[in-house]
Amino acid sequence: MSSIATTARAVYPFTAIVGQDEMKLALLLNVIDPRIGGVMIMGDRGTGKSTTIRALADLLPEVSVVAGDPFNSDPSDPELMSDEVKTAVAAGESIEMSTMQVPMVDLPLGATEDRVCGTIDIEKALSEGVKAFEPGLLAKANRGILYVDEVNLLDDHLVDVLLDSAASGWNTVEREGISIRHPARFVLVGSGNPEEGELRPQLLDRFGMHAEIRTVKEPALRVEIVEQRSQFDQDPHGFLDGHQSDQAAQQQELIKAQNLLPQVKIDHDLRVQISQVCSELDVDGLRGDIVTNRAAKAIAALEGRTEVTVDDIKRVITLCLRHRLRKDPLESIDSGYKVSKVFNQVFGLVDEAEEASVNGQPVGAGR
Known part of the structure; x- marks a missing residue:
């Protein structure tokens, strides 16, 4: 095993997750076709919501990006390029490429709109005549997964912004007459506990799918889940090695499905x-x-x-x-x-x- 593999933080494998078939299916379908519009996952605490979403991001194949671009621009698809990259391509400039793991962005509950959408430095724009933009979480999430835990506790206006970007594939920031937009195409995954309140129907309707998850009641399954988790915690890389062939097969299945x-x-x-x-x-x-x-x-x-x-x-x-x-x-x-x-x-x-x-x-x- 390479030194990178041994030092990288191990992520629980998607194929090892027991039960919660409804949630797993909804996530896989959104990866195959992001236009479905994301998933709202409602259910009990401690049912593996966050673990499953991180596992899915880790399962996905790496994507080609323009090196050094803060928006994870696709080197070949104009719809997924920032304006700067698009201009460079149109001018015939050579674009340096690299690959990266599909981004998985966790939205903190107390995040502000500036933190999510990005900010424009007005002083720099006026003094230097350049559009100084500090990218936010939507830029980081482009071509990846944006996960909002306890989405039902998030400010409605912020949920609206997320849903608008997820639907249009673009994020626009306007301030003092200056406007900047960048691609923001991601799979939006929200999770919450119904006991802590429901989302407004107008917002809930805009999530493509709604998966309900329950705590596993069957004792044998509960034991299996606990044992698997213990094995992973004791020897993460050994556990991952044991599921490597299943992970590779699932990844190939997803790639074929996207192409088909x-x-x-x-x-x-x-x-x-x-x-x-x-x-x-x-x-x-x-x-x-x-x-x-x-x-x-x-x-x-x-x-x-x-x-x-x-x-x-x-x-x-x-x-x-x-x-x-x-x-x-x-x-x-x-x-x-x-x-x-x-x-x-x-x-x-x-x-x-x-x-x-x-x-x-x-x-x-x-x-």
């Missing part, structure tokens, strides 16, 4: 049925329809297929719609179950939960 995605097609009838589900659930706007289509294509690409199936839609539709339903405080039915029930009706499938209740088995509401 443009070829994936979804039948017109299936698109109509997705919109019918959204309509019957009274989902506001068309964001739910768009995200469900994108997520269904991404899961097909993940499994190496170019045609979306009904099963693909079934596996993603709850993740895409549960947070877009209008909340009725008097209703006891879980929103995930509601989405699943309407999906089964529209697609003409047997409702497994109803079938279970008919047979006298308990119905799991949080499907």
Whole structure:
């Protein structure tokens, strides 16, 4: 093992994470197609949210960047270049390239808007006639993952800024008539505990997917998770070596899925049925329809297929719609179950939960 490998801080491997399949799937699909719009992860404390997100960033292949560029500009894609790099390329200047690990940026809870978006040095701009810009966390997160823990405790205005940048792929900073913009295309991942308050519906709706996670109840699984974590803490690099082949296979799967995605097609009838589900659930706007289509294509690409199936839609539709339903405080039915029930009706499938209740088995509401 190289000296770099032994001195670098070890990150728990993504493929070793037990359970929490809903969260892992949502994250993988957003990596395959960042236009899905990020993930909101709501669940109990101590369920491995931060560990999973760091593990995903570590799993991803390195990306090519323009050396010394503070915005992680892509040397070949103008949409992911800063204005300075774009100007240099247009002028025929040679661009020095390097590679870097996909950035994973943690947004501190007390972060100010200047810290997030960056600041313009007005004095320098006026005295020297140059646009002096100090990049913020959005610049650092370009082409990576921006993680906001306890997003429901963050100032609504700041959440709005993050969502705007994630949707447009650009961050614009304006001050005293001076305007600077740079690429800010990242996968936005927010997490929170429902006991500490929900996000406003207008903000929640703008997250592409909503994963719910629960503390594992099964004793055997809990023991497995504790044992694996103990092994990692005792010998991190030995543990990583044991999962190296799984990690490499998962990484290749993601690369293939990203390349295959443009070829994936979804039948017109299936698109109509997705919109019918959204309509019957009274989902506001068309964001739910768009995200469900994108997520269904991404899961097909993940499994190496170019045609979306009904099963693909079934596996993603709850993740895409549960947070877009209008909340009725008097209703006891879980929103995930509601989405699943309407999906089964529209697609003409047997409702497994109803079938279970008919047979006298308990119905799991949080499907």
